[in-house]
Amino acid sequence: MSLEKVIFGFFVLLAATLNFGFFIGDIDDPTLHNEYELFAAVVVNLIATVLKFGDRTQIGAVHLATSLVADLQLIAATLAWTWATQISAAGLDGESMASVVSLSGGALMANIVSVVLLVIETVSFQRR
Amino acid sequence: MIGRDEARPRAARRWTRIAAAVQGPPTVFLILRRMRAPLIVLITIFAISVLGLTLIPGRDDAGQPARMGFFDAFYFMSYTATTIGYGEIPHAFTGAQRLWVIASIYLTVIGWAYAIGSLLTLLQDRAFRQALALQRFTRTVARIREPFLLIAGYGQTGQLLGRSLDALGRRLVVVDTSADRVDALDIEAYHADVPGLAGDARNPKTLEHAGLGHPYCEGVLALTDDDEVNLAVSMTAALVRPDLPVIARTVSPAVGHRMAAFGSPTVVNAFDRYGDHLRLALRAPASYQLMVWLESGPGAELPPRGQPPRAGRWVLCGYGRFGRELTEDLRAEGLTVTVIDNATTADEPWVVVGDGSEPSVMARADLGDAVGFVAGTDNDTTNLSLVAAARRINPELFVASRQNRPETAPLFAAMRVDSLLVPAEVTAHEIYAQLSTPLLWRFLRDMPALGDQWAEAMIERLHKRCGRRLQGLWRTTVDEHDAPALTRWLGGGPATIGDLLRHPDDRDQRLDIVPLLVMRDGEVALGPADGDELRAGDQILFAGQPWDRRALLDTLTIDAVSQYVLYGRRVPSSWIWQRLSRTPRAG
Numbered sequence: 055m056s057l058e059k060v061i062f063g064f065f066v067l068l069a070a071t072l073n074f075g076f077f078i079g080d081i082d083d084p085t086l087h088n089e090y091e092l093f094a095a096v097v098v099n100l101i102a103t104v105l106k107f108g109d110r111t112q113i114g115a116v117h118l119a120t121s122l123v124a125d126l127q128l129i130a131a132t133l134a135w136t137w138a139t140q141i142s143a144a145g146l147d148g149e150s151m152a153s154v155v156s157l158s159g160g161a162l163m164a165n166i167v168s169v170v171l172l173v174i175e176t177v178s179f180q181r182r
Numbered sequence: 183m184i185g186r187d188e189a190r191p192r193a194a195r196r197w198t199r200i201a202a203a204v205q206g207p208p209t210v211f212l213i214l215r216r217m218r219a220p221l222i223v224l225i226t227i228f229a230i231s232v233l234g235l236t237l238i239p240g241r242d243d244a245g246q247p248a249r250m251g252f253f254d255a256f257y258f259m260s261y262t263a264t265t266i267g268y269g270e271i272p273h274a275f276t277g278a279q280r281l282w283v284i285a286s287i288y289l290t291v292i293g294w295a296y297a298i299g300s301l302l303t304l305l306q307d308r309a310f311r312q313a314l315a316l317q318r319f320t321r322t323v324a325r326i327r328e329p330f331l332l333i334a335g336y337g338q339t340g341q342l343l344g345r346s347l348d349a350l351g352r353r354l355v356v357v358d359t360s361a362d363r364v365d366a367l368d369i370e371a372y373h374a375d376v377p378g379l380a381g382d383a384r385n386p387k388t389l390e391h392a393g394l395g396h397p398y399c400e401g402v403l404a405l406t407d408d409d410e411v412n413l414a415v416s417m418t419a420a421l422v423r424p425d426l427p428v429i430a431r432t433v434s435p436a437v438g439h440r441m442a443a444f445g446s447p448t449v450v451n452a453f454d455r456y457g458d459h460l461r462l463a464l465r466a467p468a469s470y471q472l473m474v475w476l477e478s479g480p481g482a483e484l485p486p487r488g489q490p491p492r493a494g495r496w497v498l499c500g501y502g503r504f505g506r507e508l509t510e511d512l513r514a515e516g517l518t519v520t521v522i523d524n525a526t527t528a529d530e531p532w533v534v535v536g537d538g539s540e541p542s543v544m545a546r547a548d549l550g551d552a553v554g555f556v557a558g559t560d561n562d563t564t565n566l567s568l569v570a571a572a573r574r575i576n577p578e579l580f581v582a583s584r585q586n587r588p589e590t591a592p593l594f595a596a597m598r599v600d601s602l603l604v605p606a607e608v609t610a611h612e613i614y615a616q617l618s619t620p621l622l623w624r625f626l627r628d629m630p631a632l633g634d635q636w637a638e639a640m641i642e643r644l645h646k647r648c649g650r651r652l653q654g655l656w657r658t659t660v661d662e663h664d665a666p667a668l669t670r671w672l673g674g675g676p677a678t679i680g681d682l683l684r685h686p687d688d689r690d691q692r693l694d695i696v697p698l699l700v701m702r703d704g705e706v707a708l709g710p711a712d713g714d715e716l717r718a719g720d721q722i723l724f725a726g727q728p729w730d731r732r733a734l735l736d737t738l739t740i741d742a743v744s745q746y747v748l749y750g751r752r753v754p755s756s757w758i759w760q761r762l763s764r765t766p767r768a769g
Contacts, residue, residue, distance in 0.1 A: 107214035108212070
C-alpha cells in the first residue's frame, strides 16, 4: 500500500462525491443545493488536479485532462452562482440555480470519468 | 568524402530515430511535479480561510447579525493574501472575524513563501538547469536547416578544426564531456552559432540529441582524446546512420582496426601521419612545405622550409607508440636509429636502456656523430630538457620534439625546435584537408608523386599570386548550377583556364587566382597551366583571396561578364537591350 496512491484515490473520489452531493436534487430548487458543498467541491477538485501534475504516463495525461475539465465546469458554476447572488437583480431564482446545477452536472461527468480511470488503473496494476 | 553541396534527395531528408521518442525531458512536467506540494498547501490555506470567514458570524452596520457570503469572503482573502489589503468589507469586522483574519494572514504568507521558495529552489536546481539546457540544445539542433558536422570531443583538435571549418562556412554541433569547454563555445568568435552539449558521447542518446539522426547531419567526427570513446562514437554512427561519413581520431593501430570493422570510417592516427610527414620532409622538403601550407586552413602563413638530414644516424628518446611508429618510418627511409628508453621490454640491440635525462645514458647514445634527435616522450617537461641536453652535446643536430599539451607551445617556440609534432594539430589539419573539399584531399595525395621541384614551383606561384597568407581554397564546377553563364557561352567557342581567370573589369589583367587541380571524368591534372582548355563538367580547385573569388563568381554567373572575359565581346546585360540589339544568346 502506498500512501501516495491512498491520498490520490481519496481526493479523486472525494471530488466526485462532493460534486455528486451538490448536483443531486431538483435542478431549480436552491434549497436542495448547498453552497458550502459547491465550495468544497471546487477546493477538492483543485487539489485533485494538482495531485495529477507531473505524471507523464498516458493515463496520467487523461487524468489531468478530466480534472481540468471538472475544474473549468465547477468554476463556471461558481461564477454563475456569484452572478445570481451578487450581481443579478433577480437573485438566486430557479432559472439561475438550474444553470449552476447543470454546470456542476457537467463537472460530475468529468469526475466520473476520472473515477473510472482510477479504477482501470488500479485493475490493470493488479494484473501486472 | 563529403562535398558541401552534395545534394541529398528530398525523400532522404528524414529523421533517423534511435528509440521511439528520444527527447529532452519536458521541463514543464518537472515544474509541475515539483510544485505539487506548495500548490496544494496554498489551495488548502485559501480554502480554510475562506470557509472560516463564511462561517464566523459578523454584524452589519445596523448591528444585525450578518454572515459573509463566499463571494465576499473570497474577495477579502484574495486581497489580503496578496498583501494588498483594502480594509474590512462589506461591514466592519467583529472581534471573532478579526481573530480569524489574523490567523489567515499569517497562514497565507507562509503558503506564498513556501510556493515561491520552492520555485526558486527549482530554478537553481542542477538537474533542472541541465534539463533546461538539454531541451534548448535539442531544439536548436532540430531547427538547423543546413548541412552540419557533428563533432564529438572539443579538445585541442576539436577547437582547431572547428575554427577552420567555421571559416569555411560549415555548420557544427559539438558534444564534449567537459561543461567548461562547451561554455567556451559561446565565447569563441564563431561566424555561425555552434550548439554545444556537455554529455558523454559514448551514450547513443547524447549523440541522438546532438542530431545524429538529423536529416542535415553530413558527417560525424570523433575527436576525443580517449580512443575508447572515439570507437564508441564511430560504432554508433555506423550502426545508426550507415550512410554518414565518419572520421575518427586514434593513437593506436589496434583501435583503428576495430573502428574499421564498423562501416568504413576514416581513421586518423596522428603518430602515423607525423611519421609519413617526416618521411616526406626528408625526401621532398618543398612538397612537405606545400602540404603543410594547404592543410593549415584559411589564413595560414607560408611555413618555413626545413631541411632534415637525409643520411646519418638519428637518436630517439621514448619508445612508446609514437617512438615505434617513427623508428619504423625512419628505418624505411634508410636511416639508422638509436633509441633511448628507460622502461622498455624491447630486446633490441639499438635500444639504450636508461633515463634520457641522465648524462651517462645520453653519452651511451653517442649524440656526437648523430644527425637528428627526437624527443618523443609523453611528458613535455622531459622533452624540453632532452632537447636542451642534446643541443648542448651537439649543436648541429636536427631536433624534432613532440608537444603534448597546448600550454607548453610558447616554450617549444622559444626552443626553436626544427620539427614539432603536435598530435592535435596533425589530426586537425589532416581532417581539415579531407573535409574542406574532396579535391584538396586528392591534390595532397597525388602531389608528392610529382617531385620536389614541381612543389617548389607551385609554392612560388602561390606565393606570387596569393601572398604569404593563403586565404581561401574552393572548388568550382563548370556546370549549370555553379557556372550558369559560363556553360552557356562555352558552347560558342573554346576557352582556356587563363581566359576564365581574366579580370571582369579589364580582361588584359589576370585575377590573382591559382588553379591547383582540374578534375575531368574522374581524371585529375595537378597544377594546370593557363593555356589548358576548359570544358563543361570540369571541377577545378582554386586558391586565392576572397575578393578575387567574388570577381570569378561574376564571370561564372553573369552572362555579359562571362562573354567579355572569355571572348572580349561586350554584350548588353539587360533583357530589353538584348532584344533591341538582337544579340544571339548562346545555349
